[in-house]
Amino acid sequence: xxxxxxxxxxxxxxxxxxxxxxxxxxxxxxxxxxxxxxxxxxxxxxxxxxxxxxxxxxxxxxxxxxxxxxxxxxxxxxxxxxxxxxxxxxxxxxxxxxxxxxxxxxxxxxxxxxxxxxxxxxxxxxxxxxxxxxxxxxxxxxxxxxxxxxxxxxxxxxxxxxxxxxxxxxxxxxxxxxxxxxxxxxxxxxxxxxxxxxxxxxxxxxxxxxxxxxxxxxxxxxxxxxxxxxxxxxxxxxxxxxxxxxxxxxx
Numbered sequence: 001x002x003x004x005x006x007x008x009x010x011x012x013x014x015x016x017x018x019x020x021x022x023x024x025x026x027x028x029x030x031x032x033x034x035x036x037x038x039x040x041x042x043x044x045x046x047x048x049x050x051x052x053x054x055x056x057x058x059x060x061x062x063x064x065x066x067x068x069x070x071x072x073x074x075x076x077x078x079x080x081x082x083x084x085x086x087x088x089x090x091x092x093x094x095x096x097x098x099x100x101x102x103x104x105x106x107x108x109x110x111x112x113x114x115x116x117x118x119x120x121x122x123x124x125x126x127x128x129x130x131x132x133x134x135x136x137x138x139x140x141x142x143x144x145x146x147x148x149x150x151x152x153x154x155x156x157x158x159x160x161x162x163x164x165x166x167x168x169x170x171x172x173x174x175x176x177x178x179x180x181x182x183x184x185x186x187x188x189x190x191x192x193x194x195x196x197x198x199x200x201x202x203x204x205x206x207x208x209x210x211x212x213x214x215x216x217x218x219x220x221x222x223x224x225x226x227x228x229x230x231x232x233x234x235x236x237x238x239x240x241x242x243x244x245x246x247x248x249x250x251x
Contacts, residue, residue: 009054009057015210016046019217023039024040042080052069056069061124083095117135119134127199139195146191150188154181157177161173177216179213180213190202
């Protein structure tokens with residue numbers, strides 16, 4: 001049976017695509033910036049995951065859609081967004097090495113998802129769940145990738161919120177980064193519920209989490225009447241995460 005909640009991913013997909021367009025337009029205006037490309041790509045993969053959820057709600061369970069859902073959602077998840085923050089937090093050479101390692105791990109895990117046999121007896125007509133995967137060790141790969149995402153995406157947002165908490169004229173960035181941290185956490189919470197068959201929880205947390213991340217982005221680029229001249233003229237960023245000049249210029 002399909003409930004109203006099952007249709008939430010349709011709205012989530014539209015919001016994610018709009019957010020991705022916003023990030024790519026900013027990249028086009030500012031020129032080279034690996035962090036913007038990763039953030040934009042992260043929104044595209046987020047939309048891809050919710051698009052597969054939408055397709056399942058509308059057309060029912062299909063094996064190719066299920067495998068695409070697991071790759072886009074469980075494996076990619078917030079990893080591209082986190083990698084964008086890595087390019088802000090760490091030296092570029094280190095960030096590039098971590099990017100290569102991340103892509104290699106995701107490709108290997110994706111291959112395992114494509115090859116694993118499925119237990120069709122556990123398939124539900126309009127619901128996606130990883131319980132149908134017969135190679136149970138495949139489901140143990142996603143927590144390692146998600147840990148990387150949590151460490152940098154949520155960790156970077158929390159670090160930024162603490163950094164701006166007492167700074168005059170930067171309270172909007174404190175609020176913005178808190179929104180991003182909470183928003184990035186929620187899909188992970190929903191993903192944990194999917195392991196017990198409660199996929200609808202994921203649909204709700206994805207939507208609310210994405211709205212919070214976008215709200216945080218808007219707060220981070222908001223004009224503060226008490227901010228100094230340098231803060232008024234600086235370019236906004238999804239997560240402001242370091243005092244280095246390169247990050248300040250991107251924020």
